[in-house]
Amino acid sequence: MTSNAEHGMLDDFLAYTLAGRRPAAHETQGTCANGARWSWLDEGVLQFEPASVGKGTRSVLASAGVHGDETAPIELLSRLVRDIARGSAQGGLALTCRLLVILGNVDAMRDACRYRDDDLNRLFSGRHAQVPHSHEAPRAAALEQAAIRFFADASSEAGARWHIDMHTAIRASAFEQFALLPHTGKPFSRAMFEWLGEARISAVLLHTTKGNTYSHFTAEACGAEACTLELGKVRPFGQNDLTRFAGADEALRHLLAGESGVAPTTMPRVFTVIDQLTKQSDAFELLVAADVPNFTPFAKDTLLARDGDYRYIVSRDEERIVFPNATVKPGLRAGLLVVETTRHTLSQLV
Structure with missing residues (x-):
């Protein structure tokens, strides 16, 4: 049976997190309507395990709010949590993947700002150690460890590890929705490009040097197929037209449900740094x-x-x-x- 605490957390994970609420020690785990198991791991960090896990089960890290004022993807992830909890029988989402949901810079989300001291998305791959007194440094270290622990239990088969880090841009763009792929020295994946096409991402930017972003970290340290999505403009909570991001939302849901989704009619245009x-x-x-x-x-x-x-x-x-x-x-x-x-x-x- 679902407890009131569990119901409130999963039904509106964003509101629960912004309020600074934490589950009691005996309420940090539970089971959803579809048999998926959930675990509250840290503030803004939820893990889901499908009812059945096999050798090739996909593991997906879905993150948003690494910049606290980029609210639309945060709202999308909160709705995703709600729909997983409800299960497909109640009009929600069937889950066939392992999933780690992360709301990144929670303090900045509460303050409606990008960050407090330092850009969190420049502090990964150990760079947080260079700014030990920064408000963001402990969170960067915690999010690195969350990813490492999650992917430590992931399949090592090709294409089984994914990280979708969702952002919104500060300014307008010739391509409203675009993606950035980290440089790992390895060839880029057709599966990722096809997924980006399904998500209606119109352009992809390829990095040519290693960086300190969250997606760079998971690609290099965890072997994930990782991307950073830029999905539109920065707006306050509650002022987003989430239908504008339906492509990315639906593509992520297809990925988590193990569905092939809609084959892209066109691939994104590609730009290299x-x-x-x-x-x-x-x-x-x-x-x-x-x-x-x-x-x-x-x-x-x-x-x-x-x-x-x-x-x-x-x-x-x-x-x-x-x-x-x-x-x-x-x-x-x-x-x-x-x-x-x-x-x-x-x-x-x-």
């Missing part, structure tokens, strides 16, 4: 409009940034800028430069 703008000092100038959309193209010989003696001038016929942000702290990325590589990338998928 060729350089980045780094803010070296407070003298840094980003010579683009403050509201320039992501993926805006610039022609050869355009001066994009300067910082003391440093200049960034477009050297190819066309380069596009992604995540331009002159307000970051010195030493951090102030923008990425990408070029289109669709044909080559899609021909190399495995």
Whole structure:
């Protein structure tokens, strides 16, 4: 029988988490209507195990709220938890995968801000150790350990480990919904690209160096097929039109239910990072409009940034800028430069 505490937590995991509630020691585990078992592991961290687990059972980490003000994906995950708890017989979701649901920067979510001291999505792969007094450092370490423990029990078969980290962008974009794939040195997966196509992701950005994001960490440390999704604009809780994210929501549900979903009619366009703008000092100038959309193209010989003696001038016929942000702290990325590589990338998928 479902306890009142369990019902409240699973029925609205977001409200439960924002309120700072925690289950009593004897109420941290239970069973859903469909036989799936759930475990509350930490604030904002829930694990589900399907009624039947086999050798090749898929393990999926679904995270949102790594930036506290990116609310739409957080709301999507909260609804997902509710529907898993209800089970397919009650109009909910059948679960055939192991699932770890993570709401990332809970304190920033409560404060309706991106982060308190440091960008949580720049503190993974051990970088949190460099800022031990940061409010975000303990959370980065905890989320690393949560992923390691979850994937330690996962199948090692190809394609059995996934991490979908969902975000929303600060600014407009030439491609409203796009994905970023971490650099691991390994070929990119056709299954991931087809899933992104089903999710109606229109563009994919390929990193060419290792980073400190959550998806970089799980790809490298846990062997996961990992992606970061950018699903639209930052808005306050309750002001999101979640129908705009139906593609990603439905594709994630198909993944968790073990369904093939709808075959994509078109694959996403692909862009590869060729350089980045780094803010070296407070003298840094980003010579683009403050509201320039992501993926805006610039022609050869355009001066994009300067910082003391440093200049960034477009050297190819066309380069596009992604995540331009002159307000970051010195030493951090102030923008990425990408070029289109669709044909080559899609021909190399495995």
